[in-house]
Amino acid sequence: xxxxxxxxxxxxxxxxxxxxxxxxxxxxKPPAQxxxxxxxxxxxxxxxxxxxxxxxxxGILLLQILVIIIFARLFGxxxxxxxxxxxxxxxIAGIFLGPSVLGxxxxxxxxFIFPIESLKNLEILSNVGLxxxxxxxxxELDVKVLKTKVQSALVISHTSIVIAFFMGxxxxxxxxxxFAPAGVTFAEFSLFIxxxxxIAAFPVLARIVQEKGLTxxxxxxxxxxxxxxxxxxxxxxxxIVVAVIQxxxxxxxxxxIGFALIYVSMMLFVLQPLMKRMGSIYISxxxxxxxxxxxxxxxxxxxxxxxxVIGIKALFGGFMAGVIMPSNHSFKKIMSEKIEDFSLVxxxxxxxxxxxxxxxxxxxxxxxxxxxxxxxxLVAIVGKFGSSLLxxxxxxxxxxxxxxxxxxxxxxxxxxxxxxxxxxxxGILSPQVFTMMVIMTLVTxxxxxxxxxxxxxxxxxxxxxxxxxxxxxxxxxxxxxxPQTGGTLLRILNYFIGDNTEEKNVSALHLTPFTDISRSDxxxxxxxxxxxxxxxxxxxxxxxxPIYKTTNDVTKEILRTIxxxxxxxxxxxxxxxxxxxxxxxxxxxxxxxxxxxxxxVFIDNEFRNADNILLFIDSRNFKNMLDLGLxxxxxxxxxxxxxxxxxxxxxxxxxxxxxxLSANDVTxxxxxxNVSIDNQxxxxxxxxxxxxxxxxxxxxxxxxxxxxxPSILIFEFKHxxxxxx
Numbered sequence: 046x047x048x049x050x051x052x053x054x055x056x057x058x059x060x061x062x063x064x065x066x067x068x069x070x071x072x073x074k075p076p077a078q079x080x081x082x083x084x085x086x087x088x089x090x091x092x093x094x095x096x097x098x099x100x101x102x103x104g105i106l107l108l109q110i111l112v113i114i115i116f117a118r119l120f121g122x123x124x125x126x127x128x129x130x131x132x133x134x135x136x137i138a139g140i141f142l143g144p145s146v147l148g149x150x151x152x153x154x155x156x157f158i159f160p161i162e163s164l165k166n167l168e169i170l171s172n173v174g175l176x177x178x179x180x181x182x183x184x185e186l187d188v189k190v191l192k193t194k195v196q197s198a199l200v201i202s203h204t205s206i207v208i209a210f211f212m213g214x215x216x217x218x219x220x221x222x223x224f225a226p227a228g229v230t231f232a233e234f235s236l237f238i239x240x241x242x243x244i245a246a247f248p249v250l251a252r253i254v255q256e257k258g259l260t261x262x263x264x265x266x267x268x269x270x271x272x273x274x275x276x277x278x279x280x281x282x283x284x285i286v287v288a289v290i291q292x293x294x295x296x297x298x299x300x301x302i303g304f305a306l307i308y309v310s311m312m313l314f315v316l317q318p319l320m321k322r323m324g325s326i327y328i329s330x331x332x333x334x335x336x337x338x339x340x341x342x343x344x345x346x347x348x349x350x351x352x353x354v355i356g357i358k359a360l361f362g363g364f365m366a367g368v369i370m371p372s373n374h375s376f377k378k379i380m381s382e383k384i385e386d387f388s389l390v391x392x393x394x395x396x397x398x399x400x401x402x403x404x405x406x407x408x409x410x411x412x413x414x415x416x417x418x419x420x421x422x423l424v425a426i427v428g429k430f431g432s433s434l435l436x437x438x439x440x441x442x443x444x445x446x447x448x449x450x451x452x453x454x455x456x457x458x459x460x461x462x463x464x465x466x467x468x469x470x471x472g473i474l475s476p477q478v479f480t481m482m483v484i485m486t487l488v489t490x491x492x493x494x495x496x497x498x499x500x501x502x503x504x505x506x507x508x509x510x511x512x513x514x515x516x517x518x519x520x521x522x523x524x525x526x527x528p529q530t531g532g533t534l535l536r537i538l539n540y541f542i543g544d545n546t547e548e549k550n551v552s553a554l555h556l557t558p559f560t561d562i563s564r565s566d567x568x569x570x571x572x573x574x575x576x577x578x579x580x581x582x583x584x585x586x587x588x589x590x591p592i593y594k595t596t597n598d599v600t601k602e603i604l605r606t607i608x609x610x611x612x613x614x615x616x617x618x619x620x621x622x623x624x625x626x627x628x629x630x631x632x633x634x635x636x637x638x639x640x641x642x643x644x645x646v647f648i649d650n651e652f653r654n655a656d657n658i659l660l661f662i663d664s665r666n667f668k669n670m671l672d673l674g675l676x677x678x679x680x681x682x683x684x685x686x687x688x689x690x691x692x693x694x695x696x697x698x699x700x701x702x703x704x705x706l707s708a709n710d711v712t713x714x715x716x717x718x719n720v721s722i723d724n725q726x727x728x729x730x731x732x733x734x735x736x737x738x739x740x741x742x743x744x745x746x747x748x749x750x751x752x753x754x755p756s757i758l759i760f761e762f763k764h765x766x767x768x769x770x
Contacts, residue, residue: 360463614645679709
């Protein structure tokens with residue numbers, strides 16, 4: 046009926062059409078050609094419309110976002126694998142998509158994806174991302190942290206800024222005549238190079254401190270304090286420098302700075318108390334409604350607008366809006382969740398790509414230009430790394446800590462790129478200098494991880510090879526993802542260690558498998574993750590050593606922790622994989638294969654107790670299983686049942702005789718040879734123990750056994766538990 050009506054209506058005349066003349070209403074786009082037509086050119090019209098849609102500004106922008114996200118994630122993932130901050134990968138992804146690589150190798154593709162006329166849209170969107178990002182940075186700035194060791198932190202931070210700034214001024218004197226753009230005075234050029242040399246990347250630095258597990262240490266708190274002070278001071282100096290440059294003369298600069306001071310006073314003394322009051326009321330998602338969120342965004346964008354109008358750039362307004370947000374942790378968390386993912390995953394990579402499109406490495410096409418680039422890198426490293434190191438040493442830090450402080454403060458990252466783009470937009474930096482400074486940013490950020498690893502390696506005490514348990518006891522690492530699993534694994538361990546052990550020490554590792562989270566969130570995750578295992582440790586009188594890290598590679602981090610803790614037993618929960626149905630597939634299998642110690646993987650099927658334990662033995666593992674049995678007999682009251690399907694007891698009677706002689710209570714031991722392993726048989730046991738090879742053979746025969754009771758503990762044996770048998 047719809048089609049019939051349309052068909053009949055095709056004979057009607059448009060009253061606004063007179064002959065061949067079409068009356069076009071002003072300011073209204075003429076209607077597109079009807080989709081329904083009787084001509085033979087339908088497919089051609091369709092192709093033409095597709096071609097036009099490709100060049101549509103919205104279509105181009107969406108294509109750019111897709112390409113940038115894909116390459117940012119790919120490069121970020123790769124650099125995360127080599128223990129580099131993901132920001133390095135995202136910066137290089139931007140350079141790759143720019144004229145330095147894609148534009149050089151595939152100029153037509155580059156021109157299609159990033160046409161010149163579309164770059165303004167990309168710039169505007171990336172600047173909105175910067176405002177949101179600086180808002181998050183402002184919220185993350187914990188003023189309470191600044192009160193700890195503030196004297197040493199001030200000395201180190203301000204020394205690094207002043208010396209780096211001075212060296213930047215000296216560098217400007219050497220390169221001004223050759224590289225300064227036309228119309229730029231030496232004062233403007235040198236001030237900007239100076240601030241570019243003295244900046245540090247607080248977000249990258251804070252995440253490296255988290256990944257190194259230093260957040261709770263006094264050194265970790267101090268370096269966070271140093272970086273926070275450095276961040277605030279450097280941004281204040283940058284705001285003044287931008288105001289001076291944009292004003293163009295001393296009178297205009299003083300007016301801009303005066304307005305900036307009025308703006309800051311309004312934010313701190315009028316709006317901040319209001320926001321503090323709001324934070325005390327709206328403390329949960331349930332009552333933090335859309336009106337409150339809208340008000341926060343209103344404050345954010347008004348603040349950014351005012352700083353843009355004053356002449357100190359919108360991103361300062363975003364930063365100040367974040368600073369005045371309530372200190373209430375719940376409020377910050379809720380607001381961060383609403384902004385952070387979209388900002389970090391989509392908008393910030395757009396900024397990196399836009400920076401990459403401005404970076405023309407081909408401009409450095411002469412040997413002496415590369416020598417100038419090398420000189421810029423050297424000045425940057427000496428100015429920030431050297432001054433921070435010396436100041437840290439003067440304030441009483443050890444050489445190791447001083448080197449680490451210098452290395453971390455030398456990290457530039459995203460914050461440096463923001464400064465460089467401001468300089469480029471103001472016309473202070475020429476394309477050549479901009480490109481050299483971007484390369485300097487990459488080098489100083491990239492070197493942070495390897496230099497820190499080198500420092501740790503040089504200071505690492507040599508440890509002896511693994512000693513058998515009979516000589517030094519069990520050194521256990523428990524690795525868990527779900528907090529409940531951590532407590533259960535410690536209870537399982539207690540069956541092997543028990544109450545007879547004088548000193549019960551155990552390390553517990555929890556990893557957050559990504560790095561793009563805020564510092565306050567990691568502190569919250571850490572506290573919540575260890576609550577259960579701490580409770581069990583107190584109940585069972587264990588001394589717990591909690592280890593919390595964020596990482597892009599869970600497998601490698603667990604293996605590194607085994608080595609650093611010198612563990613001879615790893616207990617971990619099984620993990621389900623998206624791609625592999627077998628719980629021993631993926632990460633778990635890789636860890637079991639690569640670990641240098643014994644590994645126990647626990648499959649929790651509603652574990653309650655291990656009063657009755659079933660142990661499977663065969664020709665490969667029987668000595669290790671007897672070791673485990675002996676530990677269980679000594680340190681628990683469990684009853685043990687060995688399943689001896691290959692009749693190992695007959696073929697190796699001496700081993701069983703030694704086991705029974707060593708056992709303190711043989712009445713708790715039973716050995717069965719031929720039994721049907723079904724659900725009815727298994728239901729009377731609380732725990733089933735087998736080695737990984739036996740487990741995989743069992744799974745092939747009975748795939749459902751992993752899903753039935755009892756819970757299962759699967760071992761990969763790398764060395765003997767005991768030397769007595």
